[in-house]
Amino acid sequence: MVERQLRQRGITDERVLEAMSKVPRHEFVAPQDRPSAYADNPVLIGEQQTTSQPYMIAAMLQAAEIKPEDRVLEIGAGSGYQTALLAELARKVYAVERHPSLADSARSVLERLGYSKVTVVAGDGSLGLPQEAPFSVIIVSAATPRIPPALLAQLADRGRLVAPVGDIYQQTLQLARRMNDEILIASLEGCRFVRLIGEQGFME
DSSP, X not given: OIIIIIGGXXXXXXXXXXXXXXXXXXXXXXXXXXXXXXXXXXXXXXXXXXXXXXXXXXXXXXXXXXXXXXXXXXXXXXXXXXXXXXXXXXSEEEEEESOHHHHHXXXXXXXXXXXXXEEEEESXXXXXXXXXXXXXXXXXXXXXXSOOHHHHHTEEEEEEXXXXXXXXXXXXXXXXXXXXTEEEEEEEEEEOOOBOBSTTSBOO
């Protein structure tokens, strides 16, 4: 997975590659899906949700330029796989998941694998986690019609936010940076994610 799907397709951040070599992706999918856990595609995880294609996860992590001292907010924890990757890269990770069943499952797997610097909560990810803000990095793992203003407000100075922005059929991965009071946004590449359902995302 790392050599063929990531390194050969332009993922050059060695910390990201090391994390993706270390975290056992098969632990975050159902037993019947383990044979395809490392395939170059998303994997269903329940509640009509998926854990994203490995390349897309790596591209988002690389764009976010995560440092060991960073505090990270993840929107859309899903199975907890990307949460574990973030825990390998950052000092502290907060993850919000809309579906309580997925949040419970992710929390259980992360605890079993020894990821102690992770907090998983069930709630509306489009509103972020204001009580724990500001965050150095925010990763949004679901499609949103625009970057939610609540998330931009929780981004620290010089913080980075990565999110797929567009309609329900196709999105563009965007990187937002806060520089003092200004938000700078760059478009990275096309992508397709499940919807971010919430007050500042898509309607149910």
